[in-house]
Amino acid sequence: MIRITGVAKRFGAGGVVLDGTDLTIGAGEIFGIIGRSGAGKSTLLRLFNGLERPDEGQVLIRGEDIGTRDGAQLRAVRRRVAMVFQNFGLLSSRTVEENVALPLRIAGVDRTAIAERVAELIDRVGLADHRRKYPAQLSGGQKQRVGIARALATSPEVLLCDEVTSALDPETTRSILDLLSGLNRELGLTIVLITHEMDVIRRICDRVAVLEAGRVAEIGTTAEVLLSPRAATTRAMLAETDRGVPIETRSAMRILRFTTLGAAADHPVLSSVARETGVDIAILGGQTGRLRDQAYSQLTLGLSGDGIDAAVARLASFGRVEA
Amino acid sequence: MMPLFTHIDWADIAQACIDTLEMLGGALLLTVLLGLPLGIALFLTGPRQVWSRRFVHAALALVVNLLRAVPFIILLIVMIPLTVLLVGTSLGVIGAIPPLVVGAAPFFARLVETALREVDRDTIEATQAMGATTTQLVSRTLLPEALPGLIAATTLTAIALVSFTAMAGVVGAGGLGDLAIRFGYQRFQTDVMIVTVALLLILVQILQIAGDRLVRRVSHR
Numbered sequence: 001m002i003r004i005t006g007v008a009k010r011f012g013a014g015g016v017v018l019d020g021t022d023l024t025i026g027a028g029e030i031f032g033i034i035g036r037s038g039a040g041k042s043t044l045l046r047l048f049n050g051l052e053r054p055d056e057g058q059v060l061i062r063g064e065d066i067g068t069r070d071g072a073q074l075r076a077v078r079r080r081v082a083m084v085f086q087n088f089g090l091l092s093s094r095t096v097e098e099n100v101a102l103p104l105r106i107a108g109v110d111r112t113a114i115a116e117r118v119a120e121l122i123d124r125v126g127l128a129d130h131r132r133k134y135p136a137q138l139s140g141g142q143k144q145r146v147g148i149a150r151a152l153a154t155s156p157e158v159l160l161c162d163e164v165t166s167a168l169d170p171e172t173t174r175s176i177l178d179l180l181s182g183l184n185r186e187l188g189l190t191i192v193l194i195t196h197e198m199d200v201i202r203r204i205c206d207r208v209a210v211l212e213a214g215r216v217a218e219i220g221t222t223a224e225v226l227l228s229p230r231a232a233t234t235r236a237m238l239a240e241t242d243r244g245v246p247i248e249t250r251s252a253m254r255i256l257r258f259t260t261l262g263a264a265a266d267h268p269v270l271s272s273v274a275r276e277t278g279v280d281i282a283i284l285g286g287q288t289g290r291l292r293d294q295a296y297s298q299l300t301l302g303l304s305g306d307g308i309d310a311a312v313a314r315l316a317s318f319g320r321v322e323a
Numbered sequence: 324m325m326p327l328f329t330h331i332d333w334a335d336i337a338q339a340c341i342d343t344l345e346m347l348g349g350a351l352l353l354t355v356l357l358g359l360p361l362g363i364a365l366f367l368t369g370p371r372q373v374w375s376r377r378f379v380h381a382a383l384a385l386v387v388n389l390l391r392a393v394p395f396i397i398l399l400i401v402m403i404p405l406t407v408l409l410v411g412t413s414l415g416v417i418g419a420i421p422p423l424v425v426g427a428a429p430f431f432a433r434l435v436e437t438a439l440r441e442v443d444r445d446t447i448e449a450t451q452a453m454g455a456t457t458t459q460l461v462s463r464t465l466l467p468e469a470l471p472g473l474i475a476a477t478t479l480t481a482i483a484l485v486s487f488t489a490m491a492g493v494v495g496a497g498g499l500g501d502l503a504i505r506f507g508y509q510r511f512q513t514d515v516m517i518v519t520v521a522l523l524l525i526l527v528q529i530l531q532i533a534g535d536r537l538v539r540r541v542s543h544r
Contacts, residue, residue: 078454089449
C-alpha cells in the first residue's frame with residue numbers, strides 16, 4: 001500500500017530529520033510508528049500525503065510516487081490518504097456537521113449527497129446528538145471523533161493518525177482506539193499512526209516501526225518488537241512503561257524468560273509443567289496483557305530441582321524460552 | 324470671552340458630519356477591498372507558510388512599512404498630484420479618499436496578517452490534507468476562522484480613519500476635523516471645537532461598541 005525507499009529530509013542547515021528511511025506498509029493493517037519526540041515521526045507521516053516532500057528517495061502509494069506529484073494530482077492523492085491530528089484541527093467557526101462536510105465541499109460533491117454522507121458519518125462515530133454544536137462545546141474525545149468522521153468523508157483507503165490520543169485521558173484514548181480498530185476491521189481501512197505511547201501500539205497495532213534519529217531502528221509485528229526487542233531504543237522505551245522488575249534471588253535457580261502468545265496464555269502451563277516434570281517453578285517477575293486481540297504473558301521464572309532440562313523443553317512447546 | 328454655544332452654525336455642523344461619514348464610509352470600504360488581499364498575500368508568502376515566497380514577502384513588507392512610516396500629514400500633501408490624477412480633484416470628500424485609503428490600507432493589511440496568524444496550524448494543515456487548493460484554504464478555512472479578528476481589525480481601522488479624516492481637513496477635505504481647525508483653532512471658537520470633538524467621540528464609541536458586539540456574535544471559540 002505504502003512503500004518508501006531511501007527517504008531523506010533535511011531542515012535548514014545540517015538539520016537531518018529523516019536519513020535514508022525505508023518502510024513498507026501493507027493494505028488493511030494498523031501500522032504504528034513509535035519514537036521519542038524529535039525522532040522524525042511527524043515528518044515521516046506527512047510524507048505519506050505530501051504535506052512534506054522528501055529531499056531524496058521515493059514515497060509510493062499503490063505504486064504511485066507522490067513525492068513528485070503536484071497540484072491537482074497531489075490533491076487527488078490527499079482524498080485517498082486522509083489525516084487526523086493531535087489537536088484535532090477543527091474549524092471553530094463551523095458546527096460538527098459543517099466540519100465533517102468540509103472535505104466533501106472542497107471536493108465539489110453536490111449538496112444532497114453531502115447531507116446524506118455527513119449524517120451517516122456522524123452516526124458512525126456516535127455524535128448524532130451533537131451534530132449542530134460547535135467544537136468549543138465538545139469534549140476532547142468528541143472533538144477527535146469529529147476529526148475522524150471528517151477524515152473518513154472522502155472514503156479514503158489510508159488514515160494517517162498524528163498522535164491522535166496524546167491530548168486525551170486514558171479512558172477516552174481507549175474509546176478512540178476502539179473506534180479506529182473497528183474502522184480498520186469493518187472498512188478494511190489501512191491505518192498508519194505515530195505515537196510516543198507504548199500502550200497505543202500494544203492496544204491496536206499489527207506491526208510497528210521504532211524510529212530513532214530519522215532511521216528505522218527496528219520493525220516487525222507488535223509481538224516481535226514488544227516481547228523481544230532488539231534495538232536499544234525499544235528496550236529503553238519498554239522499560240519506561242513496564243511495571244514489573246524481576247525479584248533478585250541468590251538461590252541456585254535457573255533463571256529464564258518465558259513468553260507465550262495467544263491460546264497458550266490461557267492454559268495453566270506452569271502448574272502442568274511442574275506437575276509433569278517435578279521441577280519447582282517460582283515466578284520472579286513479568287507481565288501479562290493484550291497485544292491488539294491477542295493475549296500474551298512474559299514471565300521471569302526461577303526453576304529448581306531435578307529435570308530442569310526436561311522442564312525447559314516442555315515450556316518451549318508452549319512458548320519461547322530465553323536464558 | 325464670548326458666551327459658548329451661541330454662534331454655532333448647526334447647518335455647518337450637520338454638513339460636516341455628513342462629509343465625515345462619507346469620507347469614512349468610502350475610505351473604509353476601499354481600504355478593506357485593498358488591504359484584505361494585501362494582508363492575505365503577506366500571510367501566505369510569509370516564512371513557513373502555505374505559499375512561502377521570500378522575495379515577494381520582503382517586497383510587500385517593504386511597501387507596507389514604507390507607507391506606514393510616512394506621517395499621514397506628509398502623505399496627504401505628497402499624494403495631491405496622484406489624487407488629482409485619480410479622481411480629478413484633491414479637494415472635498417472625493418479628494419480626501421485616495422490619501423485616506425493609501426494611509427489606512429497598509430495598516431489594515433498588517434492587522435489582517437496578524438489575524439490570520441492566529442488561525443490554528445493544525446486547522447490549516449487539516450484543510451490542506453483534505454486536498455484543498457490555496458484559494459479554497461483561504462475562502463473556506465482562513466477567512467471564516469479569522470473572522471472575529473478581521474472584524475476587530477476593521478473596527479480599529481475605522482477608528483484610525485476617523486482621526487485621519489480630521490487631519491485631512493488641513494488640505495481642504497471638509498468634515499468635522501476641518502470645522503475644528505477652521506473655527507475652533509483658527510478663529511478661537513472653543514465651542515465649535517467642543518461640539519466637533521464630542522461628535523467625533525460619539526462616532527468612535529459607536530464604531531467600537533458595534534465592532535465588539537459583532538465580534539462576540541461571530542465568535543464560537
